[in-house]
Amino acid sequence: MEITAKQVKELRDATGVSMMECKKALKECEGSMEDAVKKLRERGVAVAAKRAEKAANQGIIAACASDDGKTIGMVEVNCETDFVARNDEFKAFVDDVAKKAVETDEPLSELLKDVLMDKIASTGENMKIRRNKRYVQTGTGKVATYIHMGGKVGVLLEVSCTKPETENDASFNELVKDLTLHIAAAAPTYLTSDEIPADVVNAEKELYAKQMEGKPANMIENIIKGKLNKFYSECCLVNQGFVKEPKQSITELMDATAKPLGETFEIKRFTRYQLGA
Numbered sequence: 001m002e003i004t005a006k007q008v009k010e011l012r013d014a015t016g017v018s019m020m021e022c023k024k025a026l027k028e029c030e031g032s033m034e035d036a037v038k039k040l041r042e043r044g045v046a047v048a049a050k051r052a053e054k055a056a057n058q059g060i061i062a063a064c065a066s067d068d069g070k071t072i073g074m075v076e077v078n079c080e081t082d083f084v085a086r087n088d089e090f091k092a093f094v095d096d097v098a099k100k101a102v103e104t105d106e107p108l109s110e111l112l113k114d115v116l117m118d119k120i121a122s123t124g125e126n127m128k129i130r131r132n133k134r135y136v137q138t139g140t141g142k143v144a145t146y147i148h149m150g151g152k153v154g155v156l157l158e159v160s161c162t163k164p165e166t167e168n169d170a171s172f173n174e175l176v177k178d179l180t181l182h183i184a185a186a187a188p189t190y191l192t193s194d195e196i197p198a199d200v201v202n203a204e205k206e207l208y209a210k211q212m213e214g215k216p217a218n219m220i221e222n223i224i225k226g227k228l229n230k231f232y233s234e235c236c237l238v239n240q241g242f243v244k245e246p247k248q249s250i251t252e253l254m255d256a257t258a259k260p261l262g263e264t265f266e267i268k269r270f271t272r273y274q275l276g277a
Contacts (some may be wrong), residue, residue, distance in 0.1 A: 001031055015040050017121065018114035030138045056128045058085045061154035061273045063145040064098035070137040072145050074156050075108065076130040076273050083152075084125050093119055093127075094151075101132040109241025110130045133271050140164055141268070142173070146180035152275045159266040166263055175257045175265070181243070182250065184273050188237035191267060196236070203232055237267060 003026045011022040011033060017040055029035035059078035065071065077094045084090050100108055109116075109129040120127055133156055135143045141160035155181050166172050190196050198223070208227045212220045233239045238251045245253070254265045 001027075001188070003027055003031060007031065007033070011036055011040075011201060016117060018117045020114065021118065021121075033243045042047070056080050056126045057276050059089065059127075059130075060085055060094045060151035061147060061275055062094045062098040062151060063147055063154055063156070064102050065143075065145065066102050071102055071134065072143050072156060073098055073132060073134045074154050074271065074273060075077070075101045075132040076154070076275065076277070078128045078130050080125050080127075080163050084123065090123070090127075097129060097132075101134055103135050131273070133273075135269070135271075138268065140167065142167060142176050144180050146175045146177075146184055148181075148184040153184045154273040156271040157183065157184045160266045160268050161258075163261075166261060169261060171257055171261070172263075172265075174253065178242070178244065178253070178269075179250070179267065182240070183237065183270055185243045186237075186240050187272060187274070189235040189241055189268075190236050191270065192241065193232045193239070195237050196232075201228070204228065237270065243255060 003023055007026055008019055008022045010018070011026060012019055015022070015037060016032075017025075021040065022036070025036040025039045026033075027118045029039055058081055059076060061074065061076045063072055063074040075094065075098050077097055079085055079090060097108060097112065100112065104111065107129075109131075112129060114130060115224070116127060127247040135156050135158055137143045137158065139160055140162065141158060143158045145157070146155045157176065159176050159179065161167065161172060205224055205259070210223045211221065212223055215223070229239075233241065233249070238249070240250050242253045244252055248256075250267075254267075258265045
C-alpha cells in the first residue's frame with residue numbers, strides 16, 4: 001500500500017526516529033501506526049528520542065579541508081561519555097560530519113538531523129552536532145586549521161599576504177602553523193582591541209578607577225592606560241605575547257617574518273572551539 005508523507009511525519013513526531021526508518025516500518029505494517037511504533041521499539045530505534053534528553057558534554061572537535069586547501073570546515077560533535085568519544089565508529093562519524101562542514105555554512109544539526117537520529121538509535125547514546133564553521137579563502141593568503149589535545153580544542157585561521165608566490169613560502173607557512181598553535185594555547189577572545197565592545201572596555205576602566213581612588217587625576221589616567229594595554233595583551237590576539245617567545249608580540253612575530261619577503265601579513269579572522277565551552 002502507499003504510505004503518505006503525513007503518515008511518515010506523524011510516526012516521526014511520535015518516535016523521534018528518522019523519516020527513512022518510519023517509512024520502512026509503516027510499509028512493513030501496512031500503514032498501521034500502532035504496529036509501526038511497536039516494530040520500531042522492538043528494533044530499539046525509538047529510544048533515540050528519549051536518549052536525546054540526556055546530557056551530551058563529551059565528544060570531539062574535528063576539521064576537514066577541501067582538496068585545494070582553500071576551504072576548511074570545523075565541527076564539534078558531542079556525546080554522553082568519553083568512552084564513546086574514543087570509539088572508532090564515533091570518530092568516523094565525526095569525520096563524516098566535518099566533510100559536510102566543508103560544503104556548507106548552514107547548521108549541520110538541522111541538515112543532518114535524520115542521520116544523527118539514526119546514529120543515536122544505533123549506539124543507544126545521545127549525540128549532538130553542536131556547531132560548525134567554514135572558512136573559504138577570500139584572497140591571497142592561506143586558511144589553516146589545528147586540532148589540539150585529541151579533539152578537545154580546534155582552531156580555524158585565515159592569514160592574508162600580498163604576493164601569490166608567498167602562499168608557498170616555507171617561512172609563511174611556518175608562521176601560519178605557529179599562529180594556529182598559539183591560538184589553541186593562548187585562547188584569545190578578540191582579534192584586535194577594536195573588536196572589544198565599548199561596554200566591556202568601560203567596565204574595565206571603571207574597575208581600574210575604583211582601584212586608584214585617592215590618587216592624583218593625572219596619575220590615574222596613565223595607570224588606567226597601562227592597565228588597559230595589559231588587558232589588551234591578554235585577550236587580543238595581535239597584542240598577545242607569542243607562546244614560544246612571550247617577549248615577542250604576535251604583531252612583532254608577523255612583521256619579522258614578513259620583512260625579509262617584502263610582504264605585509266594580516267590575520268583576517270580566527271575561530272577557536274573548546275569542547276563544551
